[in-house]
Amino acid sequence: MVVGSxxxxxxxxxxxxxxxxxxxxxxxxxxxxxxxxxxxxxxxNRIELISGKKPDFVQVDITDPTGFDKVxxxxxxxxxxxxxxxxxxxxxxxxKPLDYYHVNVYGSINLxxxxxxxxxxxxxxxxxxxxxxxxxxxxxxxxIPEECPLGPTNPYGNTKFAVETAITDFINAQRNNATKAxxxxxxxxxxxxxxRYFNPAGAHPSGIMGExxxxxxxxxxxxxxxxATGKREKLLVFGDxxxxxxGTAIRDYIHILDLSNGHLRALNxxxxxxxxxxxxxxxxxxGSTVFEMVKxxxxxxxxxxxYEVAPRRAGDVLDLTSNPTRAGKELGWKTERTLEQACEDxxxxxxxxxxxxxxxxPAELLAALKK
Amino acid sequence: MVVGSxxxxxxxxxxxxxxxxxxxxxxxxxxxxxxxxxxxxxxxNRIELISGKKPDFVQVDITDPTGFDKVxxxxxxxxxxxxxxxxxxxxxxxxKPLDYYHVNVYGSINLxxxxxxxxxxxxxxxxxxxxxxxxxxxxxxxxIPEECPLGPTNPYGNTKFAVETAITDFINAQRNNATKAxxxxxxxxxxxxxxRYFNPAGAHPSGIMGExxxxxxxxxxxxxxxxATGKREKLLVFGDxxxxxxGTAIRDYIHILDLSNGHLRALNxxxxxxxxxxxxxxxxxxGSTVFEMVKxxxxxxxxxxxYEVAPRRAGDVLDLTSNPTRAGKELGWKTERTLEQACEDxxxxxxxxxxxxxxxxPAELLAALKK
Numbered sequence: 001m002v003v004g005s006x007x008x009x010x011x012x013x014x015x016x017x018x019x020x021x022x023x024x025x026x027x028x029x030x031x032x033x034x035x036x037x038x039x040x041x042x043x044x045n046r047i048e049l050i051s052g053k054k055p056d057f058v059q060v061d062i063t064d065p066t067g068f069d070k071v072x073x074x075x076x077x078x079x080x081x082x083x084x085x086x087x088x089x090x091x092x093x094x095x096k097p098l099d100y101y102h103v104n105v106y107g108s109i110n111l112x113x114x115x116x117x118x119x120x121x122x123x124x125x126x127x128x129x130x131x132x133x134x135x136x137x138x139x140x141x142x143x144i145p146e147e148c149p150l151g152p153t154n155p156y157g158n159t160k161f162a163v164e165t166a167i168t169d170f171i172n173a174q175r176n177n178a179t180k181a182x183x184x185x186x187x188x189x190x191x192x193x194x195x196r197y198f199n200p201a202g203a204h205p206s207g208i209m210g211e212x213x214x215x216x217x218x219x220x221x222x223x224x225x226x227x228a229t230g231k232r233e234k235l236l237v238f239g240d241x242x243x244x245x246x247g248t249a250i251r252d253y254i255h256i257l258d259l260s261n262g263h264l265r266a267l268n269x270x271x272x273x274x275x276x277x278x279x280x281x282x283x284x285x286x287g288s289t290v291f292e293m294v295k296x297x298x299x300x301x302x303x304x305x306x307y308e309v310a311p312r313r314a315g316d317v318l319d320l321t322s323n324p325t326r327a328g329k330e331l332g333w334k335t336e337r338t339l340e341q342a343c344e345d346x347x348x349x350x351x352x353x354x355x356x357x358x359x360x361x362p363a364e365l366l367a368a369l370k371k
Numbered sequence: 372m373v374v375g376s377x378x379x380x381x382x383x384x385x386x387x388x389x390x391x392x393x394x395x396x397x398x399x400x401x402x403x404x405x406x407x408x409x410x411x412x413x414x415x416n417r418i419e420l421i422s423g424k425k426p427d428f429v430q431v432d433i434t435d436p437t438g439f440d441k442v443x444x445x446x447x448x449x450x451x452x453x454x455x456x457x458x459x460x461x462x463x464x465x466x467k468p469l470d471y472y473h474v475n476v477y478g479s480i481n482l483x484x485x486x487x488x489x490x491x492x493x494x495x496x497x498x499x500x501x502x503x504x505x506x507x508x509x510x511x512x513x514x515i516p517e518e519c520p521l522g523p524t525n526p527y528g529n530t531k532f533a534v535e536t537a538i539t540d541f542i543n544a545q546r547n548n549a550t551k552a553x554x555x556x557x558x559x560x561x562x563x564x565x566x567r568y569f570n571p572a573g574a575h576p577s578g579i580m581g582e583x584x585x586x587x588x589x590x591x592x593x594x595x596x597x598x599a600t601g602k603r604e605k606l607l608v609f610g611d612x613x614x615x616x617x618g619t620a621i622r623d624y625i626h627i628l629d630l631s632n633g634h635l636r637a638l639n640x641x642x643x644x645x646x647x648x649x650x651x652x653x654x655x656x657x658g659s660t661v662f663e664m665v666k667x668x669x670x671x672x673x674x675x676x677x678y679e680v681a682p683r684r685a686g687d688v689l690d691l692t693s694n695p696t697r698a699g700k701e702l703g704w705k706t707e708r709t710l711e712q713a714c715e716d717x718x719x720x721x722x723x724x725x726x727x728x729x730x731x732x733p734a735e736l737l738a739a740l741k742k
Contacts, residue, residue, distance in 0.1 A: 095548060097540035098484050105533065106477045113469050155540040162476065162533040169468035169526040177466060 004271065005029040005077040007120070009062060009111065010084030011055065012039035014211040015126065015200055018260035019082055020055050021047050021209070026264055030055035031075050034085065035062070038214050040357035046209045049369060062086075062107030068114035080122035080271070082263055083111060086159075089218050090130070090315070093156035104159035105166075112170050122270045124193040124263055125167055129252075129283070130157035131196060134317040143252075143287075143323035146196070146279045154315050167192045168277045175276060191270040191277070198252035198283035198322050200259050202342030203349035207365045210349030211256075212356030220293055221253070221342075225350040228301045235305065237290050239312035248290035250319040252283040255337035255345070265331040283322025284335045293339075300343035375642065376400040376448040378491070380433060380482065381455030382426065383410035385582040386497065386571055389631035390453055391426050392418050392580070397635055401426035402446050405456065406433070409585050411728035417580045420740060433457075433478030439485035451493035451642070453634055454482060457530075460589050461501070461686070464527035475530035476537075483541050493641045495564040495634055496538055500623075500654070501528035502567060505688040514623075514658075514694035517567070517650045525686050538563045539648045546647060562641040562648070569623035569654035569693050571630050573713030574720035578736045581720030582627075583727030591664055592624070592713075596721040599672045606676065608661050610683030619661035621690040623654040626708035626716070636702040654693025655706045664710075671714035 006023055010016040011032030017039075020030045024047065032044065032055045041057065048054040056075070060067035062085045072078060086104045087093070093100045108125075115123065133151035135141040141148040152158050171192040178187035201221050203210030217223050226232035240247035262282040269275070288296070298305045327333045352362050377394055381387040382403030388410075391401045395418065403415065403426045412428065419425040427446070431438035433456045443449060457475045458464070464471045479496075486494065504522035506512040512519040523529050542563040549558035572592050574581030584593050597603035611618035633653040640646070659667070669676045698704045723733050 094540075095544055097537070097544045098480065098487060101480045101537050101540075102484065105537075106480055109469065109472045109477055113473065116469060155536075155544070158533075158536040158540060162529075162536070165526075165529040165533070166468070166472050166476075169465075169472075169529060173466055173468045173526070 001027060002029050003027050004079060005031070005075065006267065007031045007033060007071060007075070007078045007081045008055070008084065009033045009081065010086060010126070012036060012041060012043050013084055015256065015259060016084040017043045017047060017209065018204070018256050019084070019263040021051055022260040022264045024051040024053040024055060029077065031071065031078060032057045033060045033068070033071055035059060040212060042357035043209065046357070049208060049366070050204065050206060062110060063103060065110055068111055069117065072114055072118035072120060078120055080124070080267055081111065081115060081120060082124040082126070082267065083108065084126040086126065088156065090154050090156045091218070093154055093159070097155035100155050100159045105162045108163040109166060112166060116170070116174070121189040122191050122267065123167060123171075124195060124266050124270065125163060127164055127194045127196045127279075128157065128160045129196050129198045129281070129320050129322065130154070131161045131164065132320070133157065135320070136318045142319045143285055143321045144281065145323040146281055146326055164194050167194065171277045188274040191274055193266040193270055194277065194279040195263065195266055196279060196281050197259055198254055198281070198320060200256050201253040201346065202255045202257070202337070203345045204257070205345050205348070206369050207348040207352045208361040208369065210346065210353065220251070220290065221297065221346055224294065224297045224305060225346055227305050228297070228347065229350060229354055233306070235294065235307040236310045237307050238310050238316060240309045241312070242318045244289050244318060246289050246291045249316060250287035250289055250321060252285070252287050252321045253293065253339055253342060254282060254284050254335055255342045258335040258337050262327065262331070262333050265333040269331050280327040280331060281322040281324050282327060283324050285322055285324045287319060287321035288339060296339055297343045297347070300340070300347040372398060373400050374398050375450060376402070376446065377638065378402045378404060378442060378446070378449045378452045379426070379455065380404045380452065381457065381497070383407060383412060383414050384455055386627065386630060387455040388414045388418060388580065389575070389627050390455070390634040392422055393631040393635045395422040395424040395426060400448065402442065402449060403428045404431045404439070404442055406430060411583060413728035414580065417728070420579060420737070421575065421577060433481060434474060436481055439482055440488065443485055443489035443491060449491055451495070451638055452482065452486060452491060453495040453497070453638065454479065455497040457497065459527065461525050461527045462589070464525055464530070468526035471526050471530045476533045479534040479537060483537060487541070487545070492560040493562050493638065494538060495566060495637050495641065496534060498535055498565045498567045498650070499528065499531045500567050500569045500652070500691050500693065501525070502532045502535065503691070504528065506691070507689045513690045514656055514692045515652065516694040517652055517697055535565050535650070538565065542648045559645040562645055564637040564641055565648065565650040566634065566637055567650060567652050568630055569625055569652070569691060571627050572624040572717065573626045573628070573708070574716045575628070576716050576719070577740050578719040578723045579732040579740065581717065581724065591622070591661060592668065592717055595665065595668045595676060596717055598676050599668070599718065600721060600725055604677070606665065606678040607681045608678050609681050609687060611680045612683070613689045615660050615689060617660050617662045620687060621658035621660055621692060623656070623658050623692045624664065624710055624713060625653060625655050625706055626713045629706040629708050633698065633702070633704050636704040640702050651698040651702060652693040652695050653698060654695050656693055656695045658690060658692035659710060667710055668714045668718070671711070671718040
């Protein structure tokens with residue numbers, strides 16, 4: 001039985017593809033929209049191999065003003081969107097901010113306008129812990145609750161913040177307008193989830209689905225994975241003079257399967273409880289230092305991985321650890337997988353798929369999958 | 372001698388037209404771009420009647436992705452933009468927020484992308500005191516300095532805030548990229564002014580140029596003017612139970628000629644001092660209550676204007692009074708006209724132009740102008 005029909009924008013990307021998988025496994029119908037700018041359509045076959053179900057796929061660019069109108073017209077059963085499509089490199093956003101405003105902000109305005117036109121009621125938005133900025137300022141708000149004042153410190157974070165306000169203003173207006181028109185049943189249909197996540201990590205335990213960064217990866221674990229395969233000589237650790245237990249910066253690494261499950265829970269919650277717009281942190285609540293991550297991934301790989309300490313990067317903060325209490329209470333969600341599992345799953349994916357989705361996975365992994 | 376060439380977006384609107392006039396009087400060349408959605412091209416004739424100079428006019432919509440490319444290609448001498456084009460009704464923004472995000476935010480992204488492509492270096496942005504939100508919260512920040520934390524409380528304010536961050540990120544990136552490329556002279560050419568203004572009021576003392584709101588006006592003085600001409604039976608005063616000297620809300624009313632002069636000063640400052648991005652309040656530093664304004668305008672009209680007290684409006688705050696010290700110090704700017712002058716000028720404009728720009732002004736005003 002199909003429980004609902006969901007559009008996943010950016011659904012061939014890392015978090016998007018795992019969320020599409022989680023939705024299919026929970027009996028949602030899934031339409032993936034992606035421009036394949038930084039991802040591969042091959043992931044759709046992997047989703048089908050794992051789940052036994054195939055999502056629909058539409059190649060569409062989020063900045064095409066009529067792209068989503070076409071998608072919603074052709075798929076009139078879609079009543080919810082999980083919105084990942086975006087540019088996501090913090091460093092690049094400082095060099096090319098207008099690309100980020102155009103794709104992330106204008107693209108989202110575009111999507112919301114189409115949702116309004118076609119009465120697509122629910123949106124789950126891929127926001128980021130970046131909207132909090134530096135929560136180690138006075139007063140210290142670590143671990144960060146959703147009530148922490150927002151104050152992004154880079155253009156990427158500014159675009160996520162702008163989209164959070166656009167979604168909030170849009171959903172509130174739809175509800176108020178319907179209420180004023182004497183239609184409270186229509187009003188409560190409009191809902192939005194702002195999911196602020198911390199550092200996604202890991203891969204599918206089957207070893208056939210994982211992160212496939214094009215070009216230079218932005219994040220610690222994909223960089224470590226490249227060191228492990230020899231693509232990269234050593235890891236650069238940016239700063240060992242932070243006020244942490246070993247001097248390196250603290251982040252909250254969350255297994256990609258826990259994260260994608262959080263999206264599913266948030267969507268279910270919107271559809272069942274009609275909260276209006278609500279923000280939830282998706283994190284483990286536990287912080288790990290860079291050195292701890294190097295050690296954990298070295299253990300998974302079975303040998304020490306080389307690193308070198310470099311100066312701090314501008315804009316980096318000491319600590320981004322979540323307080324995930326609200327998601328626990330309201331969504332009945334918590335992380336179930338350990339950091340060690342994330343490292344093992346990432347290494348299984350990395351060593352078996354050195355070309356990412358540009359090559360077929362080893363036969364033994366596919367055979368194991370069928371059992 | 373022409374000192375520079377400036378594009379004024381929204382240049383047929385209230386503040387835009389007065390700023391175009393101020394620029395022409397200061398020997399700038401002016402190109403006005405407007406879609407005439409909420410304004411009349413007749414104002415261009417009035418600008419010419421007063422200044423003896425005619426701005427160029429291009430009808431262009433800010434959401435047309437190639438509109439500004441065309442303007443900059445046809446006017447390659449433009450090196451600065453003063454950007455007014457926007458939707459501006461706070462109440463409407465709560466009902467139709469996506470229109471506001473589309474026109475105000477996407478429109479501005481569009482403009483900035485064209486500026487980048489055509490090396491148009493300076494932007495003066497029409498922001499608003501609305502970005503401060505409720506500055507009467509703890510700690511009380513009245514009169515509001517530019518350092519007051521930003522926290523808009525309605526969709527209109529959210530769009531102004533988003534554009535402030537987009538301009539800041541854009542100008543900073545242009546400067547950083549040029550510096551990294553070893554071109555500091557190019558870097559300092561990129562500059563932006565965020566002008567946060569309080570309540571514009573008044574008209575040109577000649578009586579032939581003023582605010583010409585289409586439909587129901589949003590602001591106190593245009594509403595009072597309609598009461599004075601009999602278009603409106605009475606003024607509704609929203610709330611007389613605020614913690615002010617007479618119970619009504621306090622705002623900082625600034626004469627339109629002082630405000631337009633502030634734009635000219637800001638542009639001159641960007642071109643001479645290359646500050647990067649800088650925010651300035653444009654206000655008088657003095658707050659007036661609604662009752663005080665009713666009295667002042669009644670005095671200008673020569674009779675008591677009827678009003679009725681109604682409940683507070685959602686989202687209204689007690690006090691929005693500026694601290695204009697920074698603009699005084701850095702721009703050498705201060706307001707020179709009184710509230711009484713604003714009321715007199717508004718009344719002269721209103722009684723002589725009951726149809727706004729849809730009729731020709733009285734011959735005696737035109738004759739007086741020629742002296």
